[in-house]
Amino acid sequence: MTPRTEQHRPQMSVEEFEELERHAPETVRLEFIKGKVQVKAVTDGNHDHIVAWLQRLCMQHRPELWLYGDRGLKVESYRRGRVRPDGVLAPFGFPKGHGDWSEAEGVLMAVEVTSYDSDTHQRDRVEKPCAYAAAGIPVYLLIDRDDGTVTVFSDPEDGRYRLQLNKPFGDLVALPEPVGIALDTAPLKDLAR
Template identity: 70%
Template sequence: MTPMTADHRPQMSVEEFEELERHAPESVWLEFINGKVVVKPMADGNHREIIAWLQRLCMQYRPDLWLHAESGLKTERYRKGRARADGVLVPVGGLKGQGEWSEAEAALLAVEVTSYDSDTHQRDRVEKPDGYAAAGIPVYLLIDRDDCSVTVFTDPEDGRYRRQVKEPFGASVKIPAPVGLTLETEQLKEFVD
């Protein structure tokens, strides 16, 4: 992967990235974050089970919404980034007519589950919250398998979430409006390697 140029210009345009991503093998997920191409690791079984757990809860308590797994979003200021969220919660039908990289306007919540790789800190704890906040996504939910915690980021303003609440696995985690859901997270303990 080529780093950004010395004068901090993106290594390629969004259009060039989308062309590259269209031709990438199916075993690789690419993202375009802060002007650089990032290879996102494939999800392991526990990672996929966490997303399925969250989908079931959303269906049970908010049947008017749907959590789409592995959904491409236009992120960052002026939609110059491309992030493949582990989950995106939208009103039912909210992605209708959208392409591979959906506009973020319909997204009420973006979800990331940490992976066991060297880039997870920078990607999931730093770059993704900033990109999702800049795109105006009201809530970012980080399920962190490294420290067995759930962090709810809210109140996006000027490319940052102004508020974060972090709870350990096992706690009741409140996700405020526009989602309006409380997660009982005891079961997440089962999905930590």
């Protein structure tokens, strides 16, 4: 077997991962990306405040939507993965009856806020854009506390986002349709490193 073939073999089945995740302690957040189990860092206060800030803005501008935190998503076309974005923008009531994992259909935007761990680059900047695009999520918003930027990925096609806009904290950032919200990112300056 070639190293490339081994690289693409999942560590376990999705069903085995879901069972493992169900029994993990509450202090551990697990994801299943590209066939590998990944531990997602537990958030800090500034991370949580950023998600709450974004949730408030979404609610003010689009009251028919809700930014669900840590909602489990199936990203089936991306190696039958399972992810827990920091935020999932969808119509209010979206996860009703879904259990632990929701289909990505109906999600308008996935949100990640970088954590200060060694896997952030690979997970949030490389793998998640591919997973969310492959699942057909129209917008992926990455709030990158490491470099003080907001990156908006949009227009998913063939498993990747065709458009990517990167702005420094402090700039006005327009989230494209179907989100249609403009973010004044100045408050993020005080919440980065």
